[in-house]
């Protein structure tokens with residue numbers, strides 16, 4: 504089976520495909536212990552016209568027999584930084600630490616992030632994401648003055664260019680002390696609202712954290728914005744800004760969506776404190792995105808050649824058990840916060856399975872890279888496979904979890920609007936002129 508075998512137009516049937524229960528809400532079939540069932544997908548004019556259980560001993564005439572290959576809906580990547588992506592060759596992290604990342608990125612941004620530089624690196628990142636099968640992506644945009652005046656207009660142009668291929672959202676990113684400048688923060692919130700964006704800040708412990716959070720919530724309410732936080736990206740057990748966000752959401756009566764990323768320190772805190780925070784998060788309706796690859800890279804790195812002793816990720820299983828929506832996402836790619844990555848959500852899922860134990864049982868963890876981030880991003884119909892929905896899916900070679908998650912699946916077939924797309928990844932050399940030191 505190759506991409507050329509997918510018809511260019513009209514109606515076709517993909518028979519004997521393996522679908523997961525958590526991603527096919529309308530499918531009535533005998534799912535096995537791993538959550539899979541064999542099915543037939545009919546595609547007509549770019550949409551899925553039916554999905555039915557495969558009960559036939561023989562492939563129906565004219566259908567393509569996929570031999571039990573796994574088919575998943577296109578991915579939704581809910582937390583990325585495509586404004587930073589691919590600066591590593593000109594600005595590596597000197598020691599692999601969080602502070603090393605912050606300082607290196609700040610210096611690079613001030614010196615190099617022109618509109619052209621940001622636009623070209625964003626486009627490069629999106630071509631990677633698209634080729635790997637991503638259909639929607641939220642990026643944070645460093646919005647420390649004066650960068651917001653450059654990156655937001657670039658983002659709006661890039662979003663238009665990519666409409667129909669990748670649905671793009673952006674959230675502003677700044678340390679929460681930036682909110683102390685009320686006038687500037689209000690102007691940023693207006694800019695974000697005008698661009699249909701999401702209001703985001705990075706939270707850590709400050710004496711006036713509660714007051715600053717109230718200002719963030721006030722601006723979100725005033726401008727009708729959803730919220731997206733980076734919280735407690737540290738192993739410091741005294742970092743409890745996640746709990747403060749939940750409390751602020753409750754006392755401000757916030758009704759929009761709130762996504763919180765990282766939340767690393769929670770995994771280091773005593774059980775009773777954790778339970779209290781989880782209760783408040785569930786009550787406040789927070790959703791969480793964990794960034795397993797970036798957390799593994801940055802957390803527990805002391806810069807002294809010692810071996811890391813924890814995985815850096817937050818308590819996703821405990822959150823999920825409380826009904827808190829949980830997702831995983833790419834985060835940074837080839838920048839000082841993470842030296843690697845290619846916006847490949849299958850890689851993220853594979854790494855999450857290993858780091859976070861998305862197995863034994865697999866249950867509905869596949870939703871963490873598909874329908875859960877879609878819900879948080881208010882993207883109806885994304886991240887599931889259903890009759891009437893778009894024919895946007897990825898055909899893998901793997902026929903079970905161990906086959907799917909053991910190889911890179913570089914030859915996967917990505918179908919968008921019923922057609923197999925060209926999956927050529929951009930050449931790094933394209934960015935060489937931007938990487939001169």
Ligand SMILES: O=c1cc[nH]c(=O)[nH]1
Nearest residue numbers: 584733736797835840
């Ligand atoms: O780009 C960023 C900023 C903060 N934290 C991250 O992990 N990445």
